[in-house]
Amino acid sequence: MKRSASPRPALAVLGALYALVLAAGWIAPYDVHEQNRDLAWAPPTRPRFVDAEGRFQLRPFVYRQVERPGRFGQYVEDRSRAYPLRFFVTRPSTGRRHLFGVDGEARVFLLGADRFGRDQLSRLLHGGRVSLGAGLLAGLLAVALGIAAGTAAGFYGGWIDAATMRLGELFMALPWLYLLLAVRAVLPLDLTPAGAFLATTAVVGTLSWVRPARLVRGVVLSAREREFVLAARGFGASDLYLLRRHVLPQAAAVVLTQLALLVPRLVLAEVTLSFLGLGVAEPTPSWGNMLAALRQVHVLTSYWWASAPAAALVAVVLSYHRLASALQQLLGKPTP
């Protein structure tokens, strides 16, 4: 009944998502800060193919959305003029090329607008840069710290091992989110966007060293006593050479699997922090602070497009879980 899982589908989905997010500047039709106060919470624009006379058009077009007279926050399409959707356009305001856009007064909001009339799709893509980037960087940081601590503990043993493992136990005695918030409490509350991104990444990554460290320590402990390692040591190999050539390569599988498990957790950590107002703050988009808009009940119930980051988040976490379980089957389960 063992089905052999391939990591390829999950890798393909994740690759596509990261590519989308990396190319955000080109795919996103608008600047993330560009506000349209007359289009607050405008619903998604529908690309159309059939015009007012019922004829089919090969080039899709959109209608301009205007507020229904006398009604705040309700929009109707102004059908008097069609705005053709153009591809590979250069936006005059920025001078940059974009995948698509429309001319004139009309706006194309494929995922609707937020409360300032900012394009939700553009913010989703750019916010993905922040959230996915923070998760990946923090994951790499955590794994690097874990390798360093785990190797030191496993290879040298003695008091280094004891101290590292006791410290790890302390970290494990605290609920992860409480620990994260307690450390965040120490940093200044108002940071620049770049500062907030770096602080969040550094805190989240640093606090996640324990699990990778324990796993790497386990591998190193057993690798240290293998015959070929002992033989190499007998030939006079230095510690550094032994580690690099013989010991650490054995930890590669464990580290890779651990990374696939850690990154989604750390993406979530950034999202949670920003959601609580302690991570990356408005107006810089992150999936967390975009989701924070949903804490207002009227947004949650009226504007379904505001929950687009939630769908993106689930897709990312699900793909990483698939990847992790495929890697576990492929490379063998890590020893706890």
Add this chain to the structure above:
Amino acid sequence: MRHLLRRLASGALVLAATSVLLFALAEIAPGDFLSALEVDPRVPRETVEALRERYGLDRGPAERYLAWARSALTGDFGYSFAHGRPVGELLLPRARNTLVLTVLASLSAWALALPLGTWMAARQGGWVDRLGLGASAVLLATPQLLLGLGALLLAATTGAFPAGGMTSLGFAEMGGTARLRDLAWHLALPAAALVLGSLPVLVHHVRSALAEVLDAPYLRVARGHGVRPARLLFRYALPAAANPLISLFGFSVASLLSGALVIEVILSWPGMGTLLLQAILARDLHVVVGATLFSAVFVVAGQLLADLTLLAADPRIREPA
């Protein structure tokens, strides 16, 4: 007994070390609660200095830690500058609320996970199993944050549940049963969101723990003797698979508390999580240290409880050969 005492001592040691760590962390923080006053031109320097002296902020870190530890032992856990009260007074009712929420959620999650996981293990590869695995994979990928927002959405659209809080307005005037009903009504959604968040992990572990046992020869013998399937699963197999699950309970307390923090904030449940968030925004560091330390108390207590259960459930641990 010796075993228990050793566990208690190590738990206390962990908590003491955690408190030192947290206090050291708070020490790194730039400025203190009075720093905001310092830059206010309307407040004279002497006032700030006098306040600092009064609150003991002018003393060294070691001296302050000892003073704090002394107050922690009497149940005060330092002083909240933002609220002007001892931290203990603020923290205890909040900790009780978090305890109510997490204990209920934990009990319900286990009550659901045990039969569900057992059922899936008994029908491995069948449609129940596959459906369960698929659902738990999706649920596992749904962050606690989204489950909380989902609960809020449910409350707002159906109107059948309160959209947050712990009690209704006239709670103080209610009688005993009405109070209990009101509390349960408020508790339902946050607890349900928390149960959904912790369920997939539990179901997964119950399933794999049972799957391991179900292949054992003694079970095949029992089946051959004509023991009914339900009795076979719950009386023969489940106790044999209990040990890893009891340990899992100890570990699950920490993640349950993390989940509860998010749920508390979204559904405005007046627990430790909401208090911690408010304290961070107000830079009320003693409350931050107190709330975090309390969360560690919960975790240590959960592990102790798991140890005790293990001791009661498994004679091999009780009387080592």
